[in-house]
Amino acid sequence: MRTIVWNEKKQCVEIIDQNALPVDYITISLFSYNDVIRAIQHMTVRGAPAIGVTGAYGMALAALRSSEPQLSDIKAELGEIAQKIGGARPTAVNLWNMLDRTLDLIKGFEGHVDDLKAELLKFAHHLAEEDVALNMQLSRHGAELIEDGDHIVHHCNTGALATVDYGTALGVIRMAHEQGKKIHVYVDETRPRLQGSRLTAWELKQYGIPYDIITDSSSGHLMQMGLVNKVFFGADRVAMNGDVANKIGSYMLALAAVDNNVPVYSVFPMSTVDAKIRNGKEIEIEQRDDREVLDIALNGDIVVPDAATALNYAFDVTPNRLLTGLVTEHGVLYPPFYEKLDKIIREGI
Amino acid sequence: MRTIVWNEKKQCVEIIDQNALPVDYITISLFSYNDVIRAIQHMTVRGAPAIGVTGAYGMALAALRSSEPQLSDIKAELGEIAQKIGGARPTAVNLWNMLDRTLDLIKGFEGHVDDLKAELLKFAHHLAEEDVALNMQLSRHGAELIEDGDHIVHHCNTGALATVDYGTALGVIRMAHEQGKKIHVYVDETRPRLQGSRLTAWELKQYGIPYDIITDSSSGHLMQMGLVNKVFFGADRVAMNGDVANKIGSYMLALAAVDNNVPVYSVFPMSTVDAKIRNGKEIEIEQRDDREVLDIALNGDIVVPDAATALNYAFDVTPNRLLTGLVTEHGVLYPPFYEKLDKIIREGI
Numbered sequence: 001m002r003t004i005v006w007n008e009k010k011q012c013v014e015i016i017d018q019n020a021l022p023v024d025y026i027t028i029s030l031f032s033y034n035d036v037i038r039a040i041q042h043m044t045v046r047g048a049p050a051i052g053v054t055g056a057y058g059m060a061l062a063a064l065r066s067s068e069p070q071l072s073d074i075k076a077e078l079g080e081i082a083q084k085i086g087g088a089r090p091t092a093v094n095l096w097n098m099l100d101r102t103l104d105l106i107k108g109f110e111g112h113v114d115d116l117k118a119e120l121l122k123f124a125h126h127l128a129e130e131d132v133a134l135n136m137q138l139s140r141h142g143a144e145l146i147e148d149g150d151h152i153v154h155h156c157n158t159g160a161l162a163t164v165d166y167g168t169a170l171g172v173i174r175m176a177h178e179q180g181k182k183i184h185v186y187v188d189e190t191r192p193r194l195q196g197s198r199l200t201a202w203e204l205k206q207y208g209i210p211y212d213i214i215t216d217s218s219s220g221h222l223m224q225m226g227l228v229n230k231v232f233f234g235a236d237r238v239a240m241n242g243d244v245a246n247k248i249g250s251y252m253l254a255l256a257a258v259d260n261n262v263p264v265y266s267v268f269p270m271s272t273v274d275a276k277i278r279n280g281k282e283i284e285i286e287q288r289d290d291r292e293v294l295d296i297a298l299n300g301d302i303v304v305p306d307a308a309t310a311l312n313y314a315f316d317v318t319p320n321r322l323l324t325g326l327v328t329e330h331g332v333l334y335p336p337f338y339e340k341l342d343k344i345i346r347e348g349i
Numbered sequence: 350m351r352t353i354v355w356n357e358k359k360q361c362v363e364i365i366d367q368n369a370l371p372v373d374y375i376t377i378s379l380f381s382y383n384d385v386i387r388a389i390q391h392m393t394v395r396g397a398p399a400i401g402v403t404g405a406y407g408m409a410l411a412a413l414r415s416s417e418p419q420l421s422d423i424k425a426e427l428g429e430i431a432q433k434i435g436g437a438r439p440t441a442v443n444l445w446n447m448l449d450r451t452l453d454l455i456k457g458f459e460g461h462v463d464d465l466k467a468e469l470l471k472f473a474h475h476l477a478e479e480d481v482a483l484n485m486q487l488s489r490h491g492a493e494l495i496e497d498g499d500h501i502v503h504h505c506n507t508g509a510l511a512t513v514d515y516g517t518a519l520g521v522i523r524m525a526h527e528q529g530k531k532i533h534v535y536v537d538e539t540r541p542r543l544q545g546s547r548l549t550a551w552e553l554k555q556y557g558i559p560y561d562i563i564t565d566s567s568s569g570h571l572m573q574m575g576l577v578n579k580v581f582f583g584a585d586r587v588a589m590n591g592d593v594a595n596k597i598g599s600y601m602l603a604l605a606a607v608d609n610n611v612p613v614y615s616v617f618p619m620s621t622v623d624a625k626i627r628n629g630k631e632i633e634i635e636q637r638d639d640r641e642v643l644d645i646a647l648n649g650d651i652v653v654p655d656a657a658t659a660l661n662y663a664f665d666v667t668p669n670r671l672l673t674g675l676v677t678e679h680g681v682l683y684p685p686f687y688e689k690l691d692k693i694i695r696e697g698i
Contacts, residue, residue, distance in 0.1 A: 022654040186660065191540060191564040194645065197653045205654055212660040213642055213653065215540040217565040217598025221634070221665035224600070249566025251573070255604040285570070293562055296543065297646035304546045304562065305371040305554055311535065311561040316570035 001160045001206070003050050004057065004128060006121070011064060013057040015045045018161055022202040030054075033062040033081050040088040040095070043193065047162020048236045048272055049131050052094030056124040058085045059102045063117045071113055078106055091245055091286045091315045093237040097271040098127055128164045134269040134329045135166040142172030142232070142267055142327040148181045150229040153219045153257075155188040156247035157199035158234035158267065169232040169267040170200060172327060177209050185211040186222060190247060192292040192312060216249045220256035231257045235268035242320035242337025243280025244268075248313055254322040263324035270328050275345050278338075280317035288312045350509045350555070352399050353406065353477060355470070360413060362406040364394045367510055371551035379403075382411040382430050389437040389444070392542065396511020397585045397621055398480050401443030405473040407434045408451045412466045420462055427455055440594055440635045440664045442586040446620040447476055477513045483618040483678045484515040491521030491581070491616055491676040497530045499578040502568045502606075504537040505596035506548035507583035507616065518581040518616040519552060521676060526558050534560040535571060539596060541641040541661060565598045569605035580606045581676075584617035591669035591686025592629025593617075597662055603671040612673035619677055624694050627687075629666035637661045 005014045010029060017026040019042065028044055030036050036058030039045045045054045062081045068074040082099045089095065105123055109116050146152070152173060156162075159170035167174060177183055185204055190196035197213050204211045214222065222228050231253060237245040244250070244266045257264045277283060293310035297303060326333045326341075333340045354363045359378060366375040368391070377393055379385050385407030388394045394403050411430045417423040431448045438444065454472055458465050495501070501522060505511075508519035516523060526532055534553060539545035546562050553560045563571065571577050580602060586594040593599070593615040606613045626632060642659035646652060675682040675690075682689045 023650055023652065189540070189642065189645070191538070191566065194647060194652055197643075197645065197657070201657050202654045205657075212639075212658050214660050215565070215597065215642055217540065217601055218660070218662060218665075220601040220604065221597060221662050222660070224666065248564065248570060252566055252569040252601045252605050255569065255608055256601050259604055290561075293538065293564055294546075295648055296538070296546065297649060298543060299644055300646060300649070300651075301372055302649075303372065303543055305551045308546070308550045308554075309561050311563050311567070311571070313567060313570050316567075317573065 002165050003045070003161055004053055004164050006057070006125060013054065013061065015039060015054065016161065017044050018046055018199060019044055022198055031061065032065055033058040033085060036061065037085055037088045047157065048092035048094040048234065049163040049168065049269060050161070051089060051092050052098035052271060053124070053128050053131055053164050055085050055095045056098045056102050056127045059099065060121040060124040063120045069113060071116065074113055074116065075106055079103065089286060090284045091236045093274045094271050131164040131269070132166055135163050135168060135171045137329040138168065138267060138269060138327055139166060139171035139175040141331050142265065143175035143179055145265060145332065146172065146176035146181055146183065146230065150181070151184045151186065151227055153186045153188065153222070153228050153231045153253065154200060155196065155233040155250055155253055156190045157195040157203070159200060159203040161199050161203065162234065168234045168269070170203060172232055172267055173209065174207055177207060183209060185209060186219065186228065187211050187213045188216050188219065188249065188253070189213055190249065191216055219253055223256055223260035223262050228262050231262055231264040233266055235266045235272045236315055237283050238268060238273045238326070239277045239280045239283065240273070240275060240338055240341055241279055242323060242326060242335065242341065244318045244323065245280060245283045245285065245315050246318065248316050251316040251318045254318045258322050264322060265325050265327050266318070266323055267327040270330065270344060273341055273345065280319060283317060285316065286314045288314050351514050352394070352510055353402055353513050355406070355474060362403065362410065364388060364403065365510065366393050367395055367548060368393055371547055380410065381414055382407040382434060385410065386434055386437045395544070396506065397441035397443040397583065398512040398517065398618060399510070400438060400441050401447035401620060402473070402477050402480055402513050404434050404444045405447045405451050405476045408448065409469040409473045412469045418462060420465065423462055423465065424455055428452065438635060439633050440585045442623045443620050450476070480513040480618070481515055484512050484517060484520045486678040487517065487616060487618060487676055488515060488520035488524040490680045491614065492524035492528055494614060494681065495521065495525035495530055495532065495579065499530070500533045500535065500576055502535045502537065502577050502580045502602065503549060504545065504582040504599055504602055505539045506544040508549060508552040510548050510552065511583065517583045517618070519549060521581055521616055522558065523556055526556060532558060534558060535568065535577065536560050536562045537565050537568065537598065537602070538562055539598065540565055568602055572605055572609035572611050577611050580611055580613040582615055584615045584621045585664055586632050587617060587622045587675070588626045588629045588632065589622070589624060589687055589690055590628055591672060591675060591684065591690065593667045593672065594629060594632045594634065594664050595667065597665050600665040600667045603667045607671050613671060614674050614676050615667070615672055616676040619679065619693060622690055622694065629668060632666060634665065635663045637663050
């Protein structure tokens with residue numbers, strides 16, 4: 001399963017429509033950077049690493065469709081388009097990291113416009129391959145933390161669907177399963193968009209890993225009963241001090257874990273670290289449409305009163321003090337995180 | 350609005366169907382104790398105090414419909430029926446408290462069978478009136494905790510619908526509002542049965558109290574942003590040490606509040622205290638059908654994969670160390686709770 005694939009014949013990016021899963025498995029073709037922006041905004045593609053690579057393909061598509069004949073003009077045009085793509089979702093930093101790396105390539109490029117177009121497509125392919133390789137690598141590091149018989153709480157979706165392939169936190173779980181460890185996953189349903197019930201449950205079924213879906217407010221009780229050994233979730237943006245912005249609910253999950261001496265790990269590639277942000281408090285938290293909270297039905301009936309209003313923050317920040325470790329492609333980092341993240345970044349990722 | 354009403358003409362109990370709200374406002378007639386058991390099990394009536402009074406009416410209905418001519422026989426029959434009603438839902442202790450008080454009346458009764466029947470109906474009326482009076486009383490105590498301008502997180506439904514009338518935690522909020530204090534409520538939607546989005550939002554609209562619905566995992570983030578002043582929730586069973594069993598999610602909500610120095614209050618009449626239980630760990634936590642978690646739809650589509658499984662605990666226990674105070678008809682109790690609860694119980698409620 002690959003979430004993002006280049007179709008050479010049609011010259012477009014094909015992505016799995018994550019809003020249609022698990023009812024329908026549909027791929028959607030993105031022909032322009034505007035298609036890419038819409039897909040990111042509507043969460044047709046979601047998951048910080050998947051968004052990042054889709055954004056890079058958005059730049060390649062923009063270049064391919066550009067009619068600017070002059071190198072300086074297409075460079076200026078692509079610079080503006082990067083701003084638009086980067087604004088599609090504010091919290092996940094991988095998008096800007098991939099765009100910045102693409103802009104560096106553009107800036108340094110000398111030669112013919114057609115060669116730039118070819119280079120940008122090649123670079124998007126490279127970033128996609130790199131994402132899969134990094135996920136395999138960090139999953140191998142993380143899998144060492146999992147013991148045979150572990151019961152693991154997992155929040156949101158961080159699997160193949162959230163990345164180009166394999167996954168981050170769910171990649172760790174998958175790797176441990178492939179190593180023959182017996183694991184049971186408690187899948188946080190992850191309101192409001194239910195990425196847990198919809199996507200993670202669907203992925204776990206493909207991998208043959210046993211699970212139970214739980215409501216997001218259940219993990220504390222399961223931990224009090226001694227039913228949970230570890231917590232794994234992903235990250236959308238990590239501050240240099242190790243504060244982790246991730247799907248709303250991660251913070252309360254981490255609080256429950258710490259209160260019950262259950263270790264908590266956030267799993268991400270280093271492209272999720274924002275070197276410009278020292279503290280999680282500086283991270284902009286995206287608010288989404290309140291219909292995501294209100295358009296909920298039980299047994300087929302919409303149940304929220306007419307004219308009800310909701311407040312819908314998509315992410316929260318888990319302070320570093322609640323995190324046992326950060327799982328990256330460079331291994332598992334333990335607190336204090338600042339110097340370790342800084343060293344990795346200074347030595348080059 | 351009264352949740353439980355005796356219909357003298359039809360000789361039955363009429364309750365508001367809480368599963369139909371807020372789409373339809375329907376009353377359902379209960380003619381027998383079996384109707385009462387079904388209504389409690391299917392949560393047509395829910396909320397610890399409401400269940401307790403409905404159970405007492407179940408005993409009155411059982412007596413009225415009984416054909417036993419002998420006092421000793423009807424006493425034995427009612428003793429067995431109390432066991433059945435009491436088993437309808439295990440966690441809320443109010444049900445057993447009301448049944449025990451009814452059984453005490455039965456045990457001590459001497460006279461004609463028809464007079465016992467009349468006495469039991471009168472006693473159920475008395476318990477209903479008592480519930481409303483206690484709720485008004487504890488709401489007045491609790492309202493003193495609320496300041497003008499407070500933003501309050503409320504979990505599940507604890508309003509008129511959860512009681513005979515007025516409510517417990519929501520009664521406190523309603524009282525403060527009626528006192529002219531400006532309040533904003535963040536309504537936890539309260540998965541899986543959405544008592545917050547469905548019932549609490551509906552009640553707040555009737556009372557004219559402004560609110561926003563939030564997902565259960567959002568309150569931590571709102572508190573980190575400094576948007577929350579207080580947390581109020583009810584209780585289904587309270588241990589003598591002040592541990593509170595309440596709707597699943599209360600524990601994680603309290604953890605988030607404590608981590609952000611936000612005061613947390615559990616609000617209940619003393620009939621919710623289980624004098625036989627010293628520690629919350631002894632409280633039996635009800636597990637419900639996993640369809641409550643799985644039958645969830647977004648935009649009208651069921652979204653959980655076929656054959657998915659869920660784990661659905663209905664309650665959790667908030668340890669006393671996380672609670673700022675307990676609001677009862679005897680006032681607000683502060684830690685340590687044991688001696689204060691014990692004194693009230695020994696001096697008689």
